[in-house]
Amino acid sequence: MxxxxxxxxxxxxxxxxxxxxxxxxxxxxxxxxxxxxxxxxxxxxxxxxxxxxxxxxxxxxxxxxxxxxxxxxxxxxxxxxxxxxxxxxxxxxxxxxxxxxxxxxxxxxxxxxxxxxxxxxxxxxxxxxxxxxxxxxxxxxxxxxxxxxxxxxxxxxxxxxxxxxxxxxxxxxxxxxxxxxxxxxxxxxxxxxxxxxxxxxxxxxxxxxxxxxxxxxxxxxxxxxxxxxxxxxxxxxxxxxxxxxxxxxxxxxxxxxxxxxxxxxxxxxxxxxxxxxxxxxxxxxxxxxxYWNFGDYLGIGAGAHSKISFPHRVIRQARYKQPKAYMDATASGNSVQESFEIQPDEMGFEFMLNALRLQDGFGVNLFQERTGMLLNSIETELLAAEKKGLLYRDHQTISATPLGKLFLNDLQQIFLKSA
The missing domain is CATH 3.20.20.70 (Aldolase class I)
Structure with missing residues (x-):
C-alpha cells in the first residue's frame, strides 16, 4: 500500500x-x-x-x-x-x-x-x-x-x-x-x-x-x-x-x-x-x-454545501435550494439556510465516509490533521472493522480491504456512533 x-x-x-x-x-x-x-x-x-x-x-x-x-x-x-x-x-x-x-x-x-x-x-x-x-x-x-x-x-x-x-x-x-x-x-x-x-x-x-x-x-x-x-x-x-x-x-x-x-x-x-x-x-x-481527504470547501450558489475548519471546530453550511429563495435570501444578507458544528462523536464517521473511498487508503496522520482528534478516539471502531476483515492498517496507512471495498457502506457505518 x-x-x-x-x-x-x-x-x-x-x-x-x-x-x-x-x-x-x-x-x-x-x-x-x-x-x-x-x-x-x-x-x-x-x-x-x-x-x-x-x-x-x-x-x-x-x-x-x-x-x-x-x-x-x-x-x-x-x-x-x-x-x-x-x-x-x-x-x-x-x-x-x-x-x-x-x-x-x-x-x-x-x-x-x-x-x-x-x-x-x-x-x-x-x-x-x-x-x-x-x-x-x-x-x-x-x-x-x-x-x-x-x-x-x-x-x-x-x-x-x-x-x-x-x-x-x-x-x-x-x-x-x-x-x-x-x-x-x-x-x-x-x-x-x-x-x-x-x-x-x-x-x-x-x-x-x-x-x-x-x-x-x-x-x-x-x-x-x-x-x-x-x-x-x-x-x-x-x-x-x-x-x-x-x-x-x-x-x-x-x-x-x-x-x-x-x-x-x-x-x-x-x-x-x-x-x-x-x-x-x-x-x-x-x-x-x-473532498476525499476531508479538506475544506466553501460552497456558494443555490443549495451549495460548505465544510469549513477553524482551530477548535469544524462547521457545515447549506444554502437555500430554490434559486429564487436563494437570491432573495442573499439580497437580505444571509444565503445560509442551515449551519451547524460537527460534533466530536460524529467526526470519525464524517472523515471515514470520505477517506475510505480512496483506493490506496490514507496516511495515519491525516485523521488527526483534518479532525483535530487523536486516532485512538476511534480505536474501538477500527478494531471492529479489522475483525470483520473490512479494514487494513499498519504504521503508515489505513485502507479498506478488498472485502471492505465490496461492502464499503457497511465499513463506513461502523464509524457511525449511536446516539
Whole structure:
C-alpha cells in the first residue's frame, strides 16, 4: 500500500498559513474560542459554485437542478453569487483557494460573458493559487465551439463532460438531451480547447448488456481522456426513476459490468484512485481529492454545501435550494439556510465516509490533521472493522480491504456512533 501524502508539505503550510489574528471580531469570537477540537493547521480550501438550472431534469437526477422553462436571470444570479461570496469571506479570511468546481445543473448554459464575469468576481475577492484547478461541468447538448473557447480564455482549465453513454437508445432512456453523435462532437470540441477533461459515464442502465458497456468504455478510451468517472446507475429517492423504476441489470450482472470496467481501465493505463474515478498518471481530480481527504470547501450558489475548519471546530453550511429563495435570501444578507458544528462523536464517521473511498487508503496522520482528534478516539471502531476483515492498517496507512471495498457502506457505518 502507498500512503496518501498530505496535499501540503509542512513548509508550504507554514508559508501559506492564514493570519487568524486578522479575522473580523465577530468571527474570531465565534470560531477561535476554545472548543472540542485542536487542529494544528487548517486543511486546503476549495471553492464550489452551484449553477441550478438545466434544460431538462433527468429522471435519475437527485441534484439540486431546475428546468429552464422561461429562461433565467443570469445577471441577477451572478449578483447573488458575488454577494454570497462577499458575505462568506470572514469565514475563510486569508486562506488561498486551490481548486474551483462549477457544478449544476448545467453550468454550460451560462453565456461566455457571464462565466467571464463570474471568474473575474472570484479573482477579485479571493486569493487563488497560481496553479489552481478550475473545473466546469458541461452537458454535450449545450456545446458550442466558440463559447467553449471563450470559457478557456476566461480561466476554465478543466471540463467535466456528462456523456453518460454513447448509445443513443440508452441516452433517451436516461432523459438526456443529447445523442451519441453529439457526445462524440462535444469531446472533440473539448480536446481542441482543453488539455484536461473528464468524461462521466454510467453503467447498469435500463436494458444494458455487457457488450454495450464494453462498447461505451472502448469508445471513451479511444478519446484518451485524462480522467474518467464511471458510475453505477442508482435509483435515488425523490426522483422519477424512484417513483417509476425501470428494469435495470441485477446485482450479479452489475458486478460483472464493474469488473469488466475495472479490468479494461487498468489495461488502458488508468488508475482507479477512488471508488468511481479513474485517471491517467498524475491526472486525478485535485478538487475531488480534497473532498476525499476531508479538506475544506466553501460552497456558494443555490443549495451549495460548505465544510469549513477553524482551530477548535469544524462547521457545515447549506444554502437555500430554490434559486429564487436563494437570491432573495442573499439580497437580505444571509444565503445560509442551515449551519451547524460537527460534533466530536460524529467526526470519525464524517472523515471515514470520505477517506475510505480512496483506493490506496490514507496516511495515519491525516485523521488527526483534518479532525483535530487523536486516532485512538476511534480505536474501538477500527478494531471492529479489522475483525470483520473490512479494514487494513499498519504504521503508515489505513485502507479498506478488498472485502471492505465490496461492502464499503457497511465499513463506513461502523464509524457511525449511536446516539
Amino acid at each position: 502507498i500512503p496518501i501524502k498530505p496535499i501540503f508539505t509542512a513548509k508550504a503550510v507554514e508559508k501559506n498559513k492564514p493570519d487568524l489574528s486578522q479575522l473580523p471580531q465577530n468571527v474570531a469570537t465565534q470560531y477561535l474560542a476554545p472548543g472540542n477540537l485542536n487542529l494544528s493547521q487548517l486543511p486546503p480550501l476549495s471553492l464550489y459554485i452551484h449553477f441550478p438550472w438545466c434544460v431538462k431534469k433527468c429522471p435519475y437526477c437527485d441534484f439540486n437542478s431546475h428546468e429552464v422553462r422561461n429562461g433565467f436571470d443570469e445577471t441577477a444570479y451572478l449578483d447573488a453569487l458575488r454577494a454570497d461570496l462577499e458575505a462568506a469571506l470572514p469565514l475563510i479570511w486569508g486562506r488561498k483557494i486551490y481548486t474551483i468546481f462549477i457544478g449544476g445543473g448545467t453550468p454550460s448554459l451560462m453565456s461566455a460573458a457571464g462565466l467571464d464575469r463570474l471568474l473575474s468576481d472570484v479573482r477579485t475577492l479571493l486569493p487563488l493559487d497560481g496553479a489552481a484547478e478550475i473545473t466546469m461541468e458541461a452537458n454535450p447538448g449545450t456545446f458550442e465551439a466558440e463559447k467553449f473557447r471563450s470559457y478557456r480564455q476566461s480561466g476554465i482549465n478543466r471540463l467535466s463532460i456528462g456523456i453518460q453513454s454513447f448509445n443513443s437508445r440508452h441516452l433517451a432512456a436516461l432523459g438526456r438531451i443529447h445523442n451519441g453523435d453529439e457526445a462524440r462532437r462535444a469531446i472533440e470540441i473539448a480536446q481542441a480547447n482543453f488539455d484536461n477533461f473528464n468524461l462521466d459515464l454510467m453503467f447498469a442502465l435500463p436494458g444494458q448488456t455487457m457488450e454495450e458497456v464494453q462498447l461505451d468504455v472502448e469508445t471513451a478510451i479511444s478519446f484518451a481522456p485524462p480522467h474518467l468517472s464511471l458510475y453505477h446507475l442508482t435509483l435515488e429517492p425523490n426522483t422519477y426513476f424512484a417513483k417509476f423504476p425501470p428494469a435495470i441489470p441485477d446485482d450479479d450482472l452489475s458486478a460483472e459490468m464493474q469488473e469488466l470496467i475495472h479490468t479494461r481501465m487498468a489495461a488502458a493505463g488508468y488508475g482507479n484512485y477512488e471508488v468511481s474515478a479513474y485517471a491517467q498518471p498524475k491526472r486525478a481530480s485535485r478538487h475531488n481529492l480534497n
